[in-house]
Amino acid sequence: MGGIYLHIPFCKQACHYCDFHFSVHTEETGLLVKAIIKELELQKEYLNGENIHTIYFGGGTPSLLREEELEEILHSIHTFYPVAKYPEITLEANPDDLSIQKLENLKLAGINRLSLGIQTFNDTLLTYLNRAHNSATARTSFRRARDTGFANISIDLIYSIPGQDQAGWAYDIDQALELNPDHISSYSLTIEARTVFGHWAKTGRLQPVEDDLAAAQLEFLMQRLESSGYEQYEVSNFAKPGFYSRHNSNYWRQENYLGIGPGAHSYNGVSRQFNVRNNPLYVKSVEAGRVPAEMENLTTNDRINEYLLTTLRTSWGCNVEFIRTQFNYDLLQENAAYIKQLLDQKMITLNNHTILLTRMGKLMADKIASDLFVLA
Ligand code: SF4
Numbered sequence: 001m002g003g004i005y006l007h008i009p010f011c012k013q014a015c016h017y018c019d020f021h022f023s024v025h026t027e028e029t030g031l032l033v034k035a036i037i038k039e040l041e042l043q044k045e046y047l048n049g050e051n052i053h054t055i056y057f058g059g060g061t062p063s064l065l066r067e068e069e070l071e072e073i074l075h076s077i078h079t080f081y082p083v084a085k086y087p088e089i090t091l092e093a094n095p096d097d098l099s100i101q102k103l104e105n106l107k108l109a110g111i112n113r114l115s116l117g118i119q120t121f122n123d124t125l126l127t128y129l130n131r132a133h134n135s136a137t138a139r140t141s142f143r144r145a146r147d148t149g150f151a152n153i154s155i156d157l158i159y160s161i162p163g164q165d166q167a168g169w170a171y172d173i174d175q176a177l178e179l180n181p182d183h184i185s186s187y188s189l190t191i192e193a194r195t196v197f198g199h200w201a202k203t204g205r206l207q208p209v210e211d212d213l214a215a216a217q218l219e220f221l222m223q224r225l226e227s228s229g230y231e232q233y234e235v236s237n238f239a240k241p242g243f244y245s246r247h248n249s250n251y252w253r254q255e256n257y258l259g260i261g262p263g264a265h266s267y268n269g270v271s272r273q274f275n276v277r278n279n280p281l282y283v284k285s286v287e288a289g290r291v292p293a294e295m296e297n298l299t300t301n302d303r304i305n306e307y308l309l310t311t312l313r314t315s316w317g318c319n320v321e322f323i324r325t326q327f328n329y330d331l332l333q334e335n336a337a338y339i340k341q342l343l344d345q346k347m348i349t350l351n352n353h354t355i356l357l358t359r360m361g362k363l364m365a366d367k368i369a370s371d372l373f374v375l376a
Helices: 026-042 067-080 100-109 123-129 135-147 166-179 196-203 211-226 246-252 279-287 300-311 320-327 336-344 365-372
Strands: 002-008 052-059 083-093 113-119 153-159 183-188 231-234 237-239 257-260 265-267 271-275 293-297 348-351 354-357
Touching: 002 026, 002 246, 026 067, 026 257, 026 279, 052 067, 052 246, 067 083, 067 100, 083 246, 100 135, 113 135, 135 153, 135 166, 153 166, 153 211, 166 211, 183 211, 211 231, 231 246, 246 300, 257 271, 300 320, 300 365, 336 348, 336 365
Parallel strands: 002 052, 002 257, 052 083, 083 113, 113 153, 153 183
Antiparallel strands: 183 237, 231 237, 257 265, 265 271, 271 293, 348 354
16 A cells, blocks of 8 residues: 655745745756656655555745646656556645636646645735735636545644634634535644744744644534535544545554655654755756655654554554554553543543544544553
């Protein structure tokens, strides 16, 4: 069940909250695409001939690429890797890039899943976030994508934006539901140090939203989407039945994946590889026949902690028997008092060797996981 992630590190402008790796020098995309194709060849042994079931163009803004460039990349994947018969091929797209012609070409290129970076339907907040689109463009692009025949569309929404109260968040969710997307990813805004918002927070120009309000917004989202027929299969991800993201589900099931492009990560069960977060260095190194990556061998503790962090957030949960047999670690015994406390507080359930977070537990998912971490 291998997957390939392609990091397309270009954006029209920098969103004020974003600390992903990207450059606004979009004139360099051609060189980068060539390097990505070369890296696909250099890394062809990484997944040991595993069938590729999912391909994911993320970024950055992959919708900035020309369709011919996407086709070239997909062609190279088919040349160097065995691809399953019906792969899920996702493209992250910003609403302002999607003309009817572009959408038709994306479909012809083989993209069968779109992930639209809508974030909010409030134009004042979109400007505050420094997004390149407005809410009217978001709605138009979504409808165009449907009309073009995209039957699997996800949208991204952000909550706990300073200035976004509960009524504003309810409005965003209603607007999203009106579009009837197949999948919704929704994350709380995090203020990262190396961003404009990070700088504003440091100088007092921005006041981060209190944790209680962020938790209330997540709780409201869970109630609203559940009652509208969406399954919360991961704390931040909701899908209509049959529309779980196969690519992301594979991450959370510890399947192997190869990350291509500057800043991309790869995982093969025992190690992680991190490509350099610098476009010119990446291109230069790949052109010289070397993948500019650092490798980290995962210890048993790393693997247990990673399993905890990812599976606890999912609807299939954390299998303690798997941890015991795979890593020779008895999570229940080692954390007996804490597990009892979580059960008493109705934060988790424990059935058939599986820990699942309750709705209340989901509000503290990462804290619960880190409390259970095995320390070195
Ligand atoms: S478009 Fe996406 S990747 Fe680019 S700056 Fe904005 S949030 Fe970051």
